[in-house]
Amino acid sequence: xxxxxxxxxxxxxxxxxxxxxxxxxxxxxxxxxxxxxxxxxxxxxxxxxxxxxxxxxxxxxxxxxxxxxxxxx
Numbered sequence: 173x174x175x176x177x178x179x180x181x182x183x184x185x186x187x188x189x190x191x192x193x194x195x196x197x198x199x200x201x202x203x204x205x206x207x208x209x210x211x212x213x214x215x216x217x218x219x220x221x222x223x224x225x226x227x228x229x230x231x232x233x234x235x236x237x238x239x240x241x242x243x244x245x
Contacts, residue, residue: 181240189240196233203230 181188203226212220 185240186244189237189244192233192237192240196230196237199226199233200230203227 208223210223215223
């Protein structure tokens with residue numbers, strides 16, 4: 173699995189970086205448009221973890237995309 177992922181990322185890192193950034197920005201626009209509150213008391217424990225994890229995924233997509241683009245330049 174790791175070998176497949178490494179080969180997939182090495183094929184064309186510039187295009188994959190742009191795709192990661194576009195997916196991250198699209199997900200960010202979706203989350204901002206959804207207008208969810210950040211009061212922990214409005215969520216259960218699982219709901220709060222899901223909210224925090226969704227924001228973490230957005231930032232990881234953006235950072236991974238930027239790293240791939242910067243390394244390819």
